[in-house]
Amino acid sequence: MDLRNPYRDIKGQMSVEFVIIAGFMLILTCAVAAYIFDDSELTHAMAAARSGAVQGVLADSLAVYPEETFKDYIQEQPRLVSPSGVKIVKIAYENKGVNPLYNRTWIQLKIYVTGSWMDSAEQYRLGSRINYYARKSICEVFKTQNLTNVGFNPAFSDKYVFTTAGVEWV
16 A cells, blocks of 8 residues: 555546546436426516517507507597507416416416506507517417417417416506
8 A cells, every 4th residue: 555645546436436426417417407498498488478568568659550450449449549658567477287278387477567548448458469469479489379379379388388367557
């Protein structure tokens, strides 16, 4: 036994310890990566919903509507064809568990907005538009437009199904 060199590898013990530590780190990395990937998908969906909701508000602010909707609003809701100054306060979500129909985790989005001078019918119409654009944006990000209906309700990602609750005005 050579006592002059305490760092000498005695019968490969250092190599075995290195392999055990490296293996543990690999397992830990894989476990963390799977968790981060799940969170990443939900984060992307929430970012898409926010982007879509902003697009819905901008469509309102610019008074950009399809021709048929514009004619309907001129007759029934003339205030909706002028900019309203609506702002998104926040978007929250609630995990409702696994949806048995789609076999995916069901997430319900709740969008909070603030605005001025609107009655309840106008708020409902604008809220519906904001929800529509939020769901549409999620479908576009995950390329799942073919899995849903023309109202993009519900919206899908790989692991989630998204629905929207009524927009809340604060």
